[in-house]
Amino acid sequence: MHFVIERGIVSHTIRMEDRTFDPNGDITLIMRSHLEDDQTSERTTTTESVIESTPMHVRMLVSSKHLVLASSVFGAMLQGRFNEGQTLRSAGYLELPLPDDDPVAFSILLDVIHGHTRKVPHKYQLQEVVEVFSDGWVQALSREVPASLTADLIHWLCIFWVFGQSDKFKLMTRIMERESGGTIWTEDLPIPPAVLDAIENKRQGVIASAISMLTDLITNYQNSTPRCPRSGDNAFKCDAMVLGALIKSSISIGLWPPPAPPFTGISFCALSGQIHQMKVPTLCDTIGQTEGWYGSRGDYPYYDRGELPAHIGIKESIEASFRSLEDQLCGLDISTFKA
Incomplete structure (x- = not known):
């Protein structure tokens, strides 16, 4: 055969x-x-070599x-x-x-x-010749399409770009937005710079918003106005405990002092995981008036009157903000770049 x-x-x-x-x-x-x-290269006839x-x-x-x-x-x-x-x-x-x-x-x-797309010659723009087969190829290899940022993901992004597969293009760019640390090697693949710039701009944008959120929270606790509803020294001690925990946790994940763009080496996905591991204890937790942010807050004496203190639930508030930011990293629409 x-x-x-x-x-x-x-x-x-x-x-x-x-x-x-x-x-x-x-x-x-x-x-x-x-x-x-090579020895025959000099042998010629009157008509041809x-x-x-x-x-x-x-x-x-x-x-x-x-x-x-x-x-x-x-x-x-x-x-x-x-x-x-x-x-x-x-x-x-x-x-x-x-x-x-x-x-x-x-x-x-x-x-x-x-899947060695970087070795496929692009000089002659032959994608239209094989485009009719692309859906079948991709379907057959669907199990090999990466679900996280791997070395092969940029090759798959190129495939989906060249053949105009919008859904999978959006998926690949979403992964890159969330998991990239800022360095994207295209290996000379025919991916427009505008696509990579858009991915990087969204990554930097949400990381900047996350840093700003943490910085504002720390600044609020640095003010002289107490945030804990306790009276006297206890309010000062409680606020100081929260402030110290926020700063120390932010230092441990590289966000204090606040870094400047382009945030090289920081991916939103890794940052979100580190935020989840943060510990922000309060004096109120220590003396047993609440079970803390992972437990029920109904034990706090002000809870039933709708007067939950501002510093209770800080961890949940931070995580909710990060979830909102993550929703912004939803991938790119291929139509934006294929005018």
């Missing part, structure tokens, strides 16, 4: 190196390349899973009753000769199939 990829008229091909598309691959494709014979070539073998280590997902032909061969499929199942490995296929053209398809 052969898989021929037409390239048109080619005078000769240059020797390709062996390729590993999947280091854990279970199939080695063997194709014929040609090494140009005579170019001789020597056949060579190119070996490509690939994943049978990716081949089967991408191609029904490979699926029938490797999962059916063909000898190739039986050998693969019994030995766990297969060498598959494809003598009639062009290794240069085939390697481009293998890069696409294995």
Whole structure:
């Protein structure tokens, strides 16, 4: 069984190196390349140059899973009753000769199939040629689409951008907005700078708002006006305890003194997790008039009259603010950039 990829008229091909598309691959494709014979370059006729070539073998280590997902032909061969499929199942490995296929053209398809998008040439703007197949490819590989910020996410973002898949583009940009620390390497992929700028601007914007919220809270506790409803020294001691806890917690997560943009190395997702771990005790907790912010606040004597002191529930208030900020990191609409 052969898989021929037409390239048109080619005078000769240059020797390709062996390729590993999947280091854990279970199939080695063997194709014929040609090494140009330099000694024949001076032999010419009156009409054209005579170019001789020597056949060579190119070996490509690939994943049978990716081949089967991408191609029904490979699926029938490797999962059916063909000898190739039986050998693969019994030995766990297969060498598959494809003598009639062009290794240069085939390697481009293998890069696409294995998700090596940065190796796919973009010079000739060929995405429209394969766009009709993109939905099927993405559906077949849907389980490999990252759900968090990984090294492969930028490649998937490029795929969804090129083929205009708006929902998945929005999902990838949402992950980057929430989990990026400010450094995004595009690896020369054809992603517009405006997309990356928008992701970074939203990241910086919500982090700046979070820092401002904490700074305002600390400033309020630095004022001379007591926030604890207790009288005398107890109010001062309670406010001082809250102020100290806020500053110390903010220092531990790198937010005090307040950092300046661009907040390199700070992701909103990590920051939100650190905020959740903050401890903000009060004197009221210590003397037992409330169970604290994680317990019931009904034990506080002012609660039934709707006079809950401002410093009770600080932790919940901070976390609620962070949830509101997180909702702003909802991803980008591809239509904004594809005018």
